[in-house]
Structure formats: structure tokens, C-alpha cells
Amino acid sequence: MDASMWIAKTGLDAQQMRMSVISNNLANVNTTGFKRDRASFEDMLYQNLRQPGAQVGANAQSPTGLMLGTGVRMVSTEKTHVQGSLVTTKNALDIAIQGDGFFQILQPDGTVSYSRDGAFKLSNTGQLVTANGAQLQPAITVPPNVAAISMGQDGTVAVELANGGGAQVIGQLQIARFVNPAGLQAIGQNLLKETQASGAPTIAQPGTNGAGQLQQGALEASNVNVVEEMVNMIETQRAYEINSKAISAVDGMLRFLNQNM
Template sequence: MNHSMINSLVTMKGLQQKLDVIANNMANINTTGFKRAEVTFHDVLTTTMQQPAEFQQSGRMSPMGLTQGWGAKISSIQTQMSQGSLKETNLPTDIAIEGNALFEIAIQGVDENGLSVATPAWTRDGTFSLNARPEDPDNVYLMTKQGFAVLDVNDQPIRIPNYHKLKVTENGTVLATSEQDPSEPALEVGQLKLVQIVRPQVLQQLGDNLYTMPADIDPALGEIVRVVAADPNNPKAEQLAVRQGFVEQSNVTLADEMTELMLTQRAFQLNAKALASADNLMGLTNQLRS
């Protein structure tokens, strides 16, 4: 196949993937806690073709050799964990994080032996609710809208006694205040487990703004998740604040995504024209040979 056609085809495939990523970002502009994805490209292969020595004529300014590329492909699609704006809802079960951290939750599943297992996952979507469990009629549990339990620093579900209100302090301490006797001292029922993702590119997306760790993670990567909540010796913990009655909006900016969309479409059209031109030249060459 013609070298120009290979170059254009490879690049168009990568650009089509980038268009899909941009479309997903724009579709989730109003999704609570959504984090936009960003695409990075790199050259597939670049070679230099040697030119005859007689090409080196007096007065030539360009270097010898003809640089030949083979298109560009996507090297990575990374999730940008930058802060989104906070929206006040005044709902006590809506909780937002101000700073670089995520809530840890437990996803219930079944292993190969049919036993119930809990897999840790993380999210920035703090639209929680208090739900009852049949096995524990005396308490309600803080859960995500998908029904997953929100964990505390001891990896236990956060539960609130019946007839108590939920209160969350700025440092993530969870309190339960009595609805029947407001003068009763508040009960400390847990501490939200907030974690910082050291290597966001390693995370695997589950959908619904949930992230988890791949099963085949390479131990050589080192630390990937770091607990930052309620640690006075950790400077990262001082940069965090938990806001009750708020939710975090998507960090997608429509103007930026529209700009990326137009640039990517222009690049796709340019490569499509190059592909068509190469096809026309090959057709003309075949006609000359006949």
C-alpha cells in the first residue's frame, strides 16, 4: 500500500478515537463528579531515507535525508482529576470533596467459589443516601445511588442509628445527632475514608463515575492509592475539606471541548483529503502504465 495512505489511515484511526473521547466528555458535562478524559498522541515510527550524495549541492540549506513518518496513534487516555465547581443542594446526604481526593466505597460481588466479596472502588460523586438493611434494622447506612456502601477509615460501612441525623464535619468526621433529643451529645460514628490516586492513569473505569484497580496490576508501579483523611502528619490532608450539602459538578468546560472538537475534525478532514489524493495519484499511475 502507498506510504501516504498508510500514514493517513493510521492517523485517522487515532483521531476517530479522540472524537469519541471528546463526545463522551461533552455528554457528561452535567454529570455530578464526572472527570474528563484527555488523549495523548505519539508517532508510530519515523525513519530517515538516505539521499544520493550528488543531492548535496552548493548552497543547499536543508539537511540530507528524507524524513518519513508512519502516522500517529494514541499513546494514552488519561482521566483529569482536576477540581470541579461545587453546587449547594442543602441535602445532608450530599457530600463534596474540596481538594485532590476520592471517596472509597465497597462494591459487593461474588468470587469463583460463589462467596460474597467486597471490592474497593473510588468516586467523586457524593450524591449519597441513607438506606436500611434487612440484617440491621437498628441502623441506616450511607450509600451511593448505585447501592454501594461508603467506607470509613477502618474499611467499615458508615451507619447511622435510627432517629438520628447525619452530620459531617469539614475534616470528614461523621456524627449522628438525635432527632428526638437535640440536647443529646452527638455520636461519632466514623471518619470518611478519603484517598488520593497517585497514578490516575492506572485506574480502570467501571462507569457511573466509579474507578477501581485492575486485577493484573504490576507491583513494580509502587504506591497507587494513598489514604489522606484524618492524618495530621500528612500535608495532603490539610489541603482537603469535606462540604456537606454540596455536590461537585463535572470538570468539563464546554468551550474547551468545542475547540478540541473542531481541531480534531479539521485534522481528520486533512488526513481524509491526503488519503483521497494518494488514491487519485495511484489511479493516474496505473492509467499511465496501461
């Protein structure tokens, strides 16, 4: 295969992958706590036909080299952890994080994952859980005879007992922070997983040590900007078309060569 055809093919593959990233962003425009992905590219290895500074004569050196690129590839996708807008729900069990940090969610295998989705529910035992039944950590158990539940910005969880039973503090929410949140691995169900790239979590009380504060009765919306993603989609489509035209152009050149040799 002609080298230029292969180079254009790598461009097609890269733009197709970028379109998949954009499509996923748009698909999750209404997903609570979703963070948009950004595709990153890098050029591939070069054919070094002449080294810059190579000797080209008795007393002369080449001021530039002769290096032919071999294409492009997607090197990473990175989640952009920009704060999404807060949507008021007036649901006592909805919690939004204003600032840095993640909720800790206990998985069935005993490991802990992390999420910005604060749409919690009550299990049949009164524990705060996600929509998929995973338990919030530290565990919060709401008594059965509760008239109202309140959560402070510092994570303090209190309830008002029914029939004039008075107020009672039942727990303290904590959130996890990471040195490199972009290094977290997305595993679906609005959950992220710790990796070596993210570093170990630092557990803090909301509003302390750089951790964000909590807001009850609100949820964090997706930080996907539809207009921006549409612009990226058009740009990707045009880049794909250009690489396709490059393949057609090379095919025409080779056909001309075959017919006239």
C-alpha cells in the same frame, strides 16, 4: 497500498478515536465528580532510509537523515484531575471533596474502588451507600431515631437524636490519595480502580497530609468545559477532513499514473 494512503488512514483512525473521547466528555458534562479525558498521540515507527551523519563521500557526512514516518496512533487517554466546581444542594447526605482524594467504595467482590461522587443515600439498614447500593468505607451506620446528621470538614460524622436525645458521633470518614491519580482505571458507575500505575492508596483523615476537606450539602460537578470540548471537536473534524483529502489526493495521483503509463 501506497504508503501515503496508509499514513493518512492512521490519521483517520486516530482522529476518530479522539472524537470518541470528546463525545464521552460531553456526554458526562452533568455527571457528578466526572473528570474529563484527554487523548495523547505519538508518531509511529520511521523508515530509516539514510542515517543522520552517514558517510556520503570520502570526506563528507550527511548533516540530516532520510526518514519517512509511517503515521500516528493514540497512545493513551488521561483523566485530568482538576477540581470541578461545587454545587450546593443542601442535602445532608451530599458530600463534596475540596482538594485531593477519593471516597472509598466497597464492591460486591470485596475489593475497594474510588470515587469523587459524594451523592450518598441511606440503605434499609441505615448505612451510607452510593446510588447503586455500594457501601461507603469506612462504614457509617445512621441510627433510626435521628433528627439531623452533620459531617465536619475533617470527616467527623455526628447525629442529633430525636426527642432531645442529644448529639452523638457515629463515625469518621476517610479519603484515599494516590501518587499518580491519572493511573487509575475508570470502570463505570463513577468509580475508579487502583492499578500498578496509580500506586497503592494512602488513607488519610480529610484536611491532613495533603488530603482535601469535606463539604456537606454540596456536590462536585464535572470538570468538563463545554466550550473547550466544542473547540476540540471542530479541530478534530478538520483534521479528519484533511486526512480524508490526503487519501483522495493520493488516489488521484495513482489514477493519473495508471492512465498515463
